[in-house]
Amino acid sequence: MGIALRNTETWKLLEKHYLEIKDIHLRSLFENDRSRGRNLVIKDIGVYFDYSKNRITGKTIDLLIRLARERGLESRRDEMFAGEKINVTEERAVLHTALRVPVGSVVMSDGRNVVPDVLTVLEKMSAFSEKIRNGEWKGHTGKPIKNIVNIGIGGSDLGPVMAYEALKNYSMRSLVFRFVSNVDSSDFYEAVEDLSPEETLFIISSKTFTTLETMTNAHTARKWSLSKLGDPSAVARHFVAVSTNEKEVIKFGIDPLNMFGFWDWVGGRYSMSSAIGLSTMIAVGPETYYRMLNGLHQMDEHFRTAPLDKNIPVIMGLLGIWYNNFFGTQTQAVFPYDKYLHRFPAYLQQLTMESNGKNVTLDGDKTDYQTGAIYWGEPGTNGQHSFYQLLHQGTKLIPADFIGFMKPLNNLPPHQDYLIANLIAQGEALAFGKTEEEVKAEGVSNALTPHKVFEGNRPSSTFLLDKLSPENLGKLIAMYEHSVFVQAVIWDINPFDQMGVELGKVLAKNIIPELQDTAMTLSHDGSTNELINYYRKNRLND
Numbered sequence: 001m002g003i004a005l006r007n008t009e010t011w012k013l014l015e016k017h018y019l020e021i022k023d024i025h026l027r028s029l030f031e032n033d034r035s036r037g038r039n040l041v042i043k044d045i046g047v048y049f050d051y052s053k054n055r056i057t058g059k060t061i062d063l064l065i066r067l068a069r070e071r072g073l074e075s076r077r078d079e080m081f082a083g084e085k086i087n088v089t090e091e092r093a094v095l096h097t098a099l100r101v102p103v104g105s106v107v108m109s110d111g112r113n114v115v116p117d118v119l120t121v122l123e124k125m126s127a128f129s130e131k132i133r134n135g136e137w138k139g140h141t142g143k144p145i146k147n148i149v150n151i152g153i154g155g156s157d158l159g160p161v162m163a164y165e166a167l168k169n170y171s172m173r174s175l176v177f178r179f180v181s182n183v184d185s186s187d188f189y190e191a192v193e194d195l196s197p198e199e200t201l202f203i204i205s206s207k208t209f210t211t212l213e214t215m216t217n218a219h220t221a222r223k224w225s226l227s228k229l230g231d232p233s234a235v236a237r238h239f240v241a242v243s244t245n246e247k248e249v250i251k252f253g254i255d256p257l258n259m260f261g262f263w264d265w266v267g268g269r270y271s272m273s274s275a276i277g278l279s280t281m282i283a284v285g286p287e288t289y290y291r292m293l294n295g296l297h298q299m300d301e302h303f304r305t306a307p308l309d310k311n312i313p314v315i316m317g318l319l320g321i322w323y324n325n326f327f328g329t330q331t332q333a334v335f336p337y338d339k340y341l342h343r344f345p346a347y348l349q350q351l352t353m354e355s356n357g358k359n360v361t362l363d364g365d366k367t368d369y370q371t372g373a374i375y376w377g378e379p380g381t382n383g384q385h386s387f388y389q390l391l392h393q394g395t396k397l398i399p400a401d402f403i404g405f406m407k408p409l410n411n412l413p414p415h416q417d418y419l420i421a422n423l424i425a426q427g428e429a430l431a432f433g434k435t436e437e438e439v440k441a442e443g444v445s446n447a448l449t450p451h452k453v454f455e456g457n458r459p460s461s462t463f464l465l466d467k468l469s470p471e472n473l474g475k476l477i478a479m480y481e482h483s484v485f486v487q488a489v490i491w492d493i494n495p496f497d498q499m500g501v502e503l504g505k506v507l508a509k510n511i512i513p514e515l516q517d518t519a520m521t522l523s524h525d526g527s528t529n530e531l532i533n534y535y536r537k538n539r540l541n542d
C-alpha cells in the first residue's frame with residue numbers, strides 16, 4: 001500500500017473532525033436533526049440497520065467513506081470476490097463467498113471455476129444428511145444413528161455449534177447433537193456420557209486434520225466407539241471426516257468416501273458454509289441449510305454491489321474504525337436479543353479477533369495505530385442484569401450492537417414485546433441517559449443525585465430483522481464477515497491468516513514430553529520451569 005494510513009490527508013481530517021465532535025452529545029445531535037433517526041438508517045435485503053445513535057455527523061460518514069475509497073476498499077473487495085490471492089502471507093485466494101453462490105454461477109480460482117466442486121460437495125452432504133435423517137444410514141450393529149457428535153475446534157467448532165444453536169427451532173428433535181472441542185477430557189466425557197456407541201456418529205471436522213485438540217478427541221472417540229463395537233471396520237459406519245487433507249483422513253482410518261472436502265481458499269473462521277456445516281445440515285435438513293446459504297449470498301451481494309454509503313458492512317466497519325482509532329475504544333459489544341443466538345458472540349470473537357488481531361501491515365511494517373477491537377457479548381436481556389451497569393455508568397466507552405427480531409420463533413405473549421422493549425430501551429438509555437435536572441425533578445436527594453445520573457452519549461447500532469430464519473442468520477454472519485474485511489483494508493492488514501496462534505501450539509508440543517518424562521532437563525525461563533516442576537510433583541500419577 002502507498003502512503004501510510006496516519007499520513008493520509010483524510011486520516012488527518014478525521015483527527016481534526018474528532019476534536020470537533022468528541023464533546024457533542026447525542027442529545028444535541030438528535031435535537032438539531034429531527035430526521036436523524038430516519039436518515040441514518042439502511043434498509044436492504046430485510047435488514048433494518050439504525051446507526052443514528054452513533055457519535056457521528058454526515059461529515060464523519062463522508063470522511064470515513066473517503067478514507068475507504070482512498071484505501072482501495074472497492075478494488076480490494078472486487079479482488080476478493082474475483083478469487084485473487086489476497087491472503088498474501090499464505091498466497092491463497094479468499095473465496096468463502098463462492099460457497100454460497102447460486103447454481104450456474106462462475107467463480108474462478110487459479111484459472112478454474114470452483115462452483116461445480118462446491119456443488120458436488122453440497123450434493124454429497126445433502127445425500128448423507130438425508131440418509132442420517134431418515135434412518136437409512138445404519139450403524140455397525142444395524143441400528144440407525146441417533147446421536148451426532150462434531151469434533152473440531154476454532155472455526156471447525158464455533159460455526160457448527162453456533163449455527164446448530166441458532167437454528168435449533170428448525171432442527172430434527174429426535175436427533176441429538178453434541179460438540180466436542182476442548183482437549184480437556186471432560187469435554188469428550190460429558191458429550192458422550194449418556195450416548196450409545198451403536199447409535200453415535202462422529203464428524204471429525206478439521207481443515208488440516210492435524211490439530212492437536214481435534215486429533216486427540218478423534219482418537220479418544222475411536223477408542224470409545226470400538227470399546228463397544230469391537231470390530232475396527234465399525235469406523236466406516238460411525239466416523240466421517242470434513243477436511244482439506246485427504247492423506248491425513250486416510251491415515252486416521254476414515255474411508256475417503258466418507259470424507260467431505262473443502263479447499264485452502266476457505267479460512268477456518270470463514271468455513272461454516274463449507275462442508276464444516278455438515279452437522280448443521282444434518283440437524284436442519286438440506287432445504288433449510290440452503291436457505292441459510294441463500295441469506296449469506298444475499299449479504300455477499302449487498303456488500304459487493306451497494307454504494308458505500310448504503311452498504312451495511314461498510315458502515316459497520318467504518319464505525320468500528322471511528323471508535324477504535326479516534327475515540328480510543330478497546331472493545332465492541334454484541335448483544336443479540338434472541339436466546340437462540342447465545343453462541344453468536346463467541347463465534348464472532350474468532351471471526352473478528354483472529355482476523356484483525358494483527359500488528360503488522362501487509363508489507364510487514366509495524367502499525368502505528370490500533371487494529372482489531374475486542375469483541376464480546378451475551379444475549380439480552382441477561383446482560384442487562386449483569387454487566388450493563390458498566391456500560392451505562394462506568395468510565396469506559398463501549399460501542400454496542402443490538403440485534404433483534406420482529407417475530408418470535410416461539411410465541412408466548414407477552415414475552416416478545418417485553419424482549420424488544422428492552423432492546424430498544426437500552427439503546428435509548430445509553431444514548432440519552434438521564435440528566436442531573438431530570439433526576440432532581442424526581443425529588444431525589446442531593447446526596448443520591450450523582451449516583452442516579454446517566455451521562456448518556458454512549459453509542460450503539462441496532463439491527464432489526466423479521467425473524468431468526470435461516471436466511472437471516474446467513475445475512476448476520478456475512479454482515480460481520482464483511483465488516484471485518486472492511487476494517488482490515490483500512491488498516492492494511494491481512495485478516496485471513498492467524499500466525500499469532502502458532503507459538504503457543506509449538507511451545508505446548510515441547511512441554512508435553514517434559515510433563516510425561518520427569519527425567520527431562522528443563523531449560524525454560526524460571527517461571528515456566530517452576531510451573532512444570534509443580535505439575536510434575538502434583539499430577540495424578542497413573
Ligand code: F6P
Pocket residue numbers: 153154155156205206207208209210211214268269354498501
Ligand atoms: O489455531 C487456530 C486455527 O487454525 C483456527 O484458525 C482454525 O479454525 C482452528 O485452528 C482449527 O483448525 P483445523 O480446522 O485445521 O483443525
